[in-house]
Amino acid sequence: MATESTHSNAVSRRDFLRGGVRVAGMTGAGLLAGVLTHKAGATTHVWQIDPAKCVRCGLCATECVLEQSAVKCVHSHDICGYCELCTGYFEPQPNALNTGAENQLCPTAAIIRKFIEDPYYEYVIDEDLCIGCGKCVEGCNRFGNGSLYLQVRQDRCVNCNECSIARVCAGDAFRRVPVDHAYLLKTKPH
């Protein structure tokens, strides 16, 4: 009996392998379910900035987990006045209304100014240079129509579960939006 009992408790190589496969299978299935759940979450909602709440605090530039923030300035050309003296482009007291670096407000020269016809100019954002500091946004909102504003660019954002900018946003402007409406676009001045 003693010999038989010892035999029934002993773990054979076959049982060991069978148990191992079962545990591995269950762990894999759990991991797969977790990944799928996470993926499903990521594709249903993403982070975005409500332009009406943004206070241009500068934290979008400094708090993103990416080396260069996923937040970029975007430009609503429908709202823009195409001003010769664009307060989003020029320093408050520029030496001259030209593209000289000393006259530009943007710390990375990320706004391209193009002459259209007297006295109208078009302003386009170079997103590779834009760091999302919002300095131009403040200039445009303070004096102009507010056509420049900040948005999270979804092609750059890694969609962290807890967005590190949202955690500290001074205007409480970050919110989750459905992925099929991933941008909160401005359609009227201010």
Add this chain to the structure above:
Amino acid sequence: MKHDDSSNRLTRRRFLLRGAATGAATAALAQLREARAAGVGAANPFAYSVSEFEVTDPALLKYREVRRFEVPGPEARRLTLLPGGSLLVAAGRRFVEMTAEGSTVREIAVNGAARCAAVAGDGTVYAGVQDHVEVFSAKGERLATWQTPGKRSWISGLAVGENEVFAADSGARLIWRHDRSGKATGRIGERDAARNVPGFVLPSPFLDVELAEDGLLRVNNPGRHRVEFYTPAGSLEFAWGEAGMAIDRFSGCCNPCNLALLGNGTVITCEKGLPRVKLHGTHGEFEGVVAGTESFPENAKTGAGDGPGTTNRASLDAVADATGRIHILDTVTRRVHVMEPKQPT
């Protein structure tokens, strides 16, 4: 077929510009790293500051505030003076007559958003209401309604002469000339190279018109940062004004936003963004400040946007009475600031 590859060619200018942009980006990223190291509580390294222009040199202040009062109801936009010395304020969908001390005398309801008004010597009130003009007798009885000929009219300023009414239309970007019966008799200020008229540049709907005793119209051209002088026939006589935050210039993208006149022809200019009211001689010489930005802190905080809880663009408007006092309307706070000259005029 000739292929133009000039857009891809790296010229010396493009090389220098790209170099400057790369240098600026490198410096900004270094600044960014410093800011990240400093943490969330640190001051915004990218702050947009115009604080040096928000303080007025006391020596330039030619007026002092003697009183202020609030306009009842929402959305106060413009004000004008009635022959008896009381004020007529365009607010909401009505015009409110108020004494110079701030008591409400009566209200005149109109069929749309009340934008502006002008009052003839006989007391007839011409009221700018969104896209048309409503005419009232001195007693407030409705006499007529004119539709301006423009398709996208937005009446933002009015002036009345002996036989004519001039309506500043921000939507059509011109001044309509009407006779007193409402018949349109001319268009003033449209771009016309042959007559050397540059056209109005209006990034936002702030076109104003004033008629002076010399018979010339004073019209602001905000996008060009100047005041232009037209004959009633539409000839541009002269213009003055320069862009800049400095006190003797017009700030932001588009100022002055509204005009008024003193009896001696001095032009009172109102600005938004950096809310301030200043005096300029007929030929543009800067004469002093009526009220600086520090007098309108809520307005300055709002910038050029909508006032809190309204769809009203933040701005200032002014009107002078026969004694030389200037009444300033702050559209954000709906307060009228009554300013008196420090030196008798």
